[in-house]
Amino acid sequence: xxxxxxxxxxxxxxxxxxxxxxxxxxxxxxxxxxxxxxxxxxxxxxxxxxxxxxxxxxxxxxxxxxxxxxxxxxxxxxxxxxxxxxxxxxxxxxxxxxxxxxxxxxxxxxxxxxxxxxxxxxxxxxxxxxxxxxxxxxxxxxxxxxxxxxxxxxxxxxxxxxxxxxxxxxxxxxxxxxxxxxxxxxxxxxxxxxxxxx
Amino acid sequence: xxxxxxxxxxxxxxxxxxxxxxxxxxxxxxxxxxxxxxxxxxxxxxxxxxxxxxxxxxxxxxxxxxxxxxxxxxxxxxxxxxxxxxxxxxxxxxxxxxxxxxxxxxxxxxxxxxxxxxxxxxxxxxxxxxxxxxxxxxxxxxxxxxxxxxxxxxxxxxxxxxxxxxxxxxxxxxxxxxxxxxxxxxxxxxxxxxxxxxxxxxxxxxxxxxxxxxxxxxxxxxxxxxxxxxxxxxxxxxxxxxxxxxxxxxxxxxxxxxxxxxxxxxxxxxxxxxxxxxxxxxxxxxxxxxxxxxxxxxxxxxxxxxxxxxxxxxxxxxxxxxxxxxxxxxxxxxx
Numbered sequence: 001x002x003x004x005x006x007x008x009x010x011x012x013x014x015x016x017x018x019x020x021x022x023x024x025x026x027x028x029x030x031x032x033x034x035x036x037x038x039x040x041x042x043x044x045x046x047x048x049x050x051x052x053x054x055x056x057x058x059x060x061x062x063x064x065x066x067x068x069x070x071x072x073x074x075x076x077x078x079x080x081x082x083x084x085x086x087x088x089x090x091x092x093x094x095x096x097x098x099x100x101x102x103x104x105x106x107x108x109x110x111x112x113x114x115x116x117x118x119x120x121x122x123x124x125x126x127x128x129x130x131x132x133x134x135x136x137x138x139x140x141x142x143x144x145x146x147x148x149x150x151x152x153x154x155x156x157x158x159x160x161x162x163x164x165x166x167x168x169x170x171x172x173x174x175x176x177x178x179x180x181x182x183x184x185x186x187x188x189x190x191x192x193x194x195x196x197x198x
Numbered sequence: 199x200x201x202x203x204x205x206x207x208x209x210x211x212x213x214x215x216x217x218x219x220x221x222x223x224x225x226x227x228x229x230x231x232x233x234x235x236x237x238x239x240x241x242x243x244x245x246x247x248x249x250x251x252x253x254x255x256x257x258x259x260x261x262x263x264x265x266x267x268x269x270x271x272x273x274x275x276x277x278x279x280x281x282x283x284x285x286x287x288x289x290x291x292x293x294x295x296x297x298x299x300x301x302x303x304x305x306x307x308x309x310x311x312x313x314x315x316x317x318x319x320x321x322x323x324x325x326x327x328x329x330x331x332x333x334x335x336x337x338x339x340x341x342x343x344x345x346x347x348x349x350x351x352x353x354x355x356x357x358x359x360x361x362x363x364x365x366x367x368x369x370x371x372x373x374x375x376x377x378x379x380x381x382x383x384x385x386x387x388x389x390x391x392x393x394x395x396x397x398x399x400x401x402x403x404x405x406x407x408x409x410x411x412x413x414x415x416x417x418x419x420x421x422x423x424x425x426x427x428x429x430x431x432x433x434x435x436x437x438x439x440x441x442x443x444x445x446x447x448x449x450x451x452x453x454x455x456x457x458x459x460x461x462x463x464x465x466x467x468x469x470x471x472x473x474x475x476x477x478x479x480x481x482x483x484x485x486x487x488x489x490x491x492x493x494x495x496x497x498x499x500x501x502x503x504x505x506x507x508x509x510x511x512x513x514x515x516x517x518x519x520x521x522x523x524x525x526x527x528x529x530x531x532x533x
Contacts, residue, residue, distance in 0.1 A: 039264075098271075100457070184238035
């Protein structure tokens with residue numbers, strides 16, 4: 001089985017935000033929620049880099065560990081998904097997430113949160129694959145159609161890579177060797193406790 | 199000479215053009231546009247020195263909180279919530295229960311010295327009982343729904359299944375969010391009404407030195423509240439205050455700052471609340487099965503005069519002087 005991961009090659013990212021837009025459109029993400037975002041580090045300074053970031057589908061995911069109702073689960077592809085029918089919107093996964101991935105549509109009084117929403121790696125949720133209920137709650141299930149997440153598939157510079165961790169690591173490694181530099185596999189140490197040795 | 203001058207000029211010109219032709223690509227190769235590009239490793243190394251730091255950048259979407267790219271501190275909070283918090287809560291709650299059972303088995307129910315007199319004295323008026331039970335009822339629901347967040351998935355979830363557990367937890371969350379407000383009101387009222395009787399003094403030191411009637415025989419003198427009750431009062435006021443402040447920040451996310459602040463207030467809220475639960479367990483024990491006659495103080499508000507004399511001798515003297523003692527068997531005329 002593949003172990004699905006994201007890898008953003010920051011030396012190729014041109015901060016076009018197309019991944020952000022594609023994600024919002026493909027999954028019909030609610031207003032105010034961004035499953036994917038592009039952050040620019042050292043903006044305006046020499047050597048600035050932009051990184052497209054979403055849920056990294058961590059190994060031993062912190063969100064899964066702290067959830068008080070155990071609504072998270074790992075798919076066979078290593079994707080971290082959650083069950084919105086079980087989520088109580090307590091916000092604990094948001095406290096624990098190193099990437100700020102979980103978000104909550106604001107409903108009701110105080111800071112009361114609706115059910116958490118995050119990147120599903122375009123692989124839906126616990127409902128039947130490609131069912132209307134699944135789309136309504138979680139968005140697209142491209143994995144069930146044999147496709148990769150849309151953000152990575154349509155990245156114009158192929159900066160954002162999605163796929164089996166070993167394969168995308170190999171692609172990144174070859175790029176770094178060929179061009180002679182690389183700013184690192186952003187988030188990999190935090191998410192997977194490993195980095196890509198060049 | 200002229201020929202020689204021309205030749206020198208030609209050679210110099212050729213050398214110069216060669217120099218320009220070869221030098222240009224060499225210098226272009228030396229300029230590496232990525233030589234000073236930011237590397238993730240630099241930031242991770244920098245973050246190691248300061249575990250509460252975040253890797254932040256600039257973002258174009260309106261939600262500026264999303265500009266945080268990485269926040270490794272989440273790992274520490276996770277370790278706290280899944281490890282330390284569970285241990286502290288288990289030790290505080292179970293330890294207190296075990297201690298209370300052991301105390302009951304050794305000491306038994308504390309009886310009123312001299313038995314009931316039949317005469318009653320008003321200990322708490324209706325308003326005092328109202329604010330006590332308002333706070334108490336809220337606290338019980340808040341404590342159970344709070345413990346559910348920490349222990350529920352380990353204890354309750356395997357018993358009743360995921361969907362039923364979620365249904366309970368959602369109700370518990372709403373109850374926790376809403377009952378927090380009357381709880382805060384109750385704490386504030388108790389603080390205002392009872393502070394005058396809860397100023398620590400020398401009587402309390404002597405009360406503790408004499409064992410407070412728990413260890414040893416006899417009851418040391420006490421005013422309206424004895425040393426132990428003053429500890430409960432100040433723990434409830436200060437602990438309840440800490441829970442109110444931390445809970446307020448958790449109820450209104452990002453009022454306190456970023457996620458790191460939310461993690462901090464969550465730690466405060468968790469630790470203070472289990473310590474409060476432990477203390478209130480002791481309070482409930484001594485107010486019900488632990489001591490004969492004690493529950494009446496908050497039940498009917500009237501306690502037996504002998505009970506009051508035993509536990510709050512100085513207060514009874516004051517009340518008798520004021521003529522506040524009533525009830526009891528009617529005095530028969532001595533005919």
